[in-house]
Amino acid sequence: MKISVIGSGYVGLVTGTGFVKLGNEVIFVDVDERKVEMINNAQPPIYEEGLEELMKQFKGKYHATKDYRKAILNSDVTFICVGTPSREDGSIDLTYVKQVAKELGKALREKKNYHVVVVKSTVLPGTTEEIVKPILENYSDKKAFQDFGLAMNPEFLREGIALSDFLNPDRIVIGVQDERAKRVLEELYAPINAPKLFTDIKTAEMIKYASNAFLATKISFANEIGNICKKLGIDSWKVFEGVGLDHRISPHFFRTGIGWGGSCFPKDTRALIRKAEELGEEPLILKAVVEVNERQPLKLIELLKKHIPELKGKTIGVLGLAFKPDTDDVRETRAHVVVKKLLEEEARVIAYDPQAMENFKRFYPDVGENIEYASSGEEVLNRSDAVLIVTEWSEFEELDYSGKIVIDGRRVRKAEETAKVYEGVCW
Known part of the structure; x- marks a missing residue:
């Protein structure tokens, strides 16, 4: 297939390069002239193991541009992979997502063929249908799920081994409403041998947040137990070796230490806390998870x-x-x-x-x-x-x-x- 990827950070660049390796043609879209130039010279603007080698190997099967219109008109599927940074109150900033939806809508207005738009950026449940969809429809003058496809496909990439995660994932989650878009994404992901879970769009959005929140919880729990072990003269790593042998628990993410960081866990956990509060819920466990992590270093x-x-x-x-x-x-x-x-x-x-x-x-x-x-x-x-x-x-x-x-x-x-x-x- 011909794929366009909007945003060439960790998620966008790894996703696009992964699709190239699977035999597709990819157009990267980014507003940063430096990134566009580097990608076109097979130089990744980020460090990710194996990425540069793969980009050099498949040079000619992809290119980068700042031109949304050119990318959309020359592709069948578009993945939105722009950032959703945190605001000071913990809520997510959708500025980039909204800008992309607007530009996509303008390009879709000119397009006669059916096109599938896939949100891969991490967004809270309801965002794709309540924010992205109206913008796309307004600027394209077309109807989602009829004139164009709209889906949500969260990423579960771990930095450092992101390419491996893309090509050999634990699962692929796709939130979709219309059968036509579902068939397109089934075909696109067919080469990857992994469980494929199709859900409604809001459920797919929530799976991403629930996954990250649980992993963050597991680390903070391990660190809290580890702090107690330290004062008792007990090796917490040996404790969790024993705990992890229980098949209901598993040993993963029990490496006690100074806590978690990165682009996902802190942002996503805070956003879920903020969303819960907006809904009138008190997320006591999640708040404790964040508090433990902030003290740990x-x-x-x-x-x-x-x-x-x-x-x-x-x-x-x-x-x-x-x-x-x-x-x-x-x-x-x-x-x-x-x-x-x-x-x-x-x-x-x-x-x-x-x-x-x-x-x-x-x-x-x-x-x-x-x-x-x-x-x-x-x-x-x-x-x-x-x-x-x-x-x-x-x-x-x-x-x-x-x-x-x-x-x-x-x-x-x-x-x-x-x-x-x-x-x-x-x-």
Whole structure:
């Protein structure tokens, strides 16, 4: 098929490249001239393992443009993959989604053939039908589910292994109302061997939020138990190894540490809380999940001050700035919370991350001599009074932590084995 993908961030670029690998032709649409140019030169504007190789391999099967009209008129299916960032009150900002719907509607007005519009951006239940649909109909002068198809297809991609997740998913969820759109999406996803769940549109939207909220809950639960285990001298990882053997529970997402970040869990959990409150519900569990997660990274500082009570003037190393390994994404990273606290304590910070340092610099563009970035993990160890491990990059397992005070938020085994003083957050 001929597919257009609006938005070329993590979701859009991975989705489009995945569809190219499955034998389709893809047009990426983005308002950012730099991204368009990079994609057309087979250079991904984000870091995602395996993405650049795949883009080079299939160069010629895709291209990028800023022209909505050209993309829609030359494709059969359009995926909306733009961001839905959080507002200060936790609700989601639909500005980009609305802008895209408007441009899509204008292009659909000119189109004679049946076209399917698929919302892949994470939006709250009711958004596709109550906000996207009226805009599309107004600007196209056409009727959804009759003149054009409209569906909701949430993404379940994990940064760092997103391409693998796209091609080998646990499930594919498609919210759809008209049979014609359903057949198109069945055909599009036919090459992927995974359970395919067809629902109504609002249910598909809710599945995404419920999934992320539960995974966030599982991590915060593990961390709360881990904090208790720490005070009892119990290894929480061994506890959850035992808990996870129960087939009703499973071992996944029980890695205790300093909590979750990224572009999905924080935003989606807050948005669901806000929506629940608007509906007159009190989401007690979800609020507790967020509260535990906000406190958790500060456990690193608490443990550090057991060994260095006065941090003023001390040089503290920070290993890892991305919210998780194998990505350059620093959205809601726990490193931001940790570094902010260290600077408030008037410590000097020397930080290193294999991919995320440039992105992290936007948090502290003018701090000057109080924060600097190292060229390697070894440099951090050599120049610091103590080290905090914030992201579990595999290369940190290759370092020698001898003679160092290490406060570990992610359980790097080499640090546990070699550090002079070792403290794990939850173990």
